[in-house]
Amino acid sequence: MDLNADLGEGFGHWALGDDRSLLDVVTSANVACGYHAGDADTMRSVCALAAEAGVAVGAHVGYRDLAGFGRRFIDVAPDTLTNDVLAQLAVLAGFARVAGTRVSYVKPHGALYNALVRHEAQADAVVDAVRMFDPTLAVLGPPGAVWLKRASVAGLRVWHEAFADRAYTSAGTLVPRGEPGAVLRDPAEIAARCVQMATEGWVRSVSGRPVRVVADSICVHGDTPDAVGIARAVRGALESAGVVVGRVESPLRHARQAG
Template identity: 90%
Template sequence: MDLNADLGEGFGHWSLGDDRALLSVVTSANVACGYHAGDADTMRSVCALAAEAGVAVGAHVGYRDLAGFGRRFIDVAPDTLTNEVLAQLGALSAFARAAGTRVSYVKPHGALYNALVRHEPQADAVVDAVRLFDPGLAVLGPPGAVWLKRASVAGLRVWHEAFADRAYTAAGTLVPRSEPGAVLRDPAEIAARCVQLATEGWVRSVGGRPVRIQADSICVHGDTPGAVEIARTVRASMESAGVVIARVESPLRHSRVS
């Protein structure tokens, strides 16, 4: 199982999360590309730290929405969205190359991540951007998402993601952040869920029903309070349960969406 975290989400004098500490725990880093968060200094720093730690670099692309942290849906034209994702991929790739590593995969952020579950025009737009930039990149997202199905048809490698610190509905979707209990806080509870997910393939929904989730990677949000402790507890618990923690780009981890 791969462990990923959203990193590089500071901007200018504003910092968010402990990137250095999280990079000592996770195996893949979703690096903000300057649209929802991040800037040139942050991208270069996080890429260098990831390369030093042997952590895979992923492009955490989002809507052009610094003020809203990329958590507001934007009805952007598909051609424009393709170009904006291309711009983000190009920027992060430059800093990854400067650090002696490369961008290995693409994971949308926030509102874009949620929109691509069902929004077909935007799903096609993001797939087009990845295919045009580098068809060898993998894409990371939730099981059943339209954009992963379109990515698979386009010949891209697909990985499925689950969330360590987010609650699920009985339908297998994330509970909206606006609702109580959407974000989990207790490291022991989160770690136990992750072990169950990795070894048995399911988690319990907010209503108590078991939900099947196919996952190649588990995300620990870098901006969740106590994120470093959560990530360390998750990794230690999973390894104690016999789960092998490996980078998402391992050729054994990819799958196709039927």
């Protein structure tokens, strides 16, 4: 099981999360590419730290929305969205190369992540950007998302994601952040849920109903309070349960995909 976290989401003198400590725990880093958060200094620093830690670098692409942290839907034209994603990929790839590593996957951020579950035009736009930039890149998102289906048809490698610190509805979607209980706080509870997702393939929803979960990677949000403690608890619990924790592009992941 891969563990990923959203990193590099500071901007200028403003810092968000403990990137260095999280990179000691996670196996994949979703690095902000300057549109919803992040800047040149941050991208270069996080890429260098990820390379040193042996953590996979992923492009955390989003809408051009620094003021809203990328959490507001934008009805951007598909061609413009394709170009925006291409620009973000190109910038992060440059910093990754300087650090001696590479961008190996793409994960949309915030409102774009949610939109791509059903928005066909934007889904096609993002798939086009990834395919044109580097068709060997993997794409990361929720099971059943339109954009993952389109990505698979386009020949891209698809990895399914679950969330450690977010509550699920009975429909298998994330509880909106504005609703009570949407973000989980207790590391022990979160760790137990992750073991259940990894070993049994289900999680209990806010209504109490079990929901099926398919996951190649589990996300711990870097901006969640005590994100480092949560990530450590999750990794420790998974390893204690006999789950192999490894990078998205490890041989284990390829074997799972092929099987």
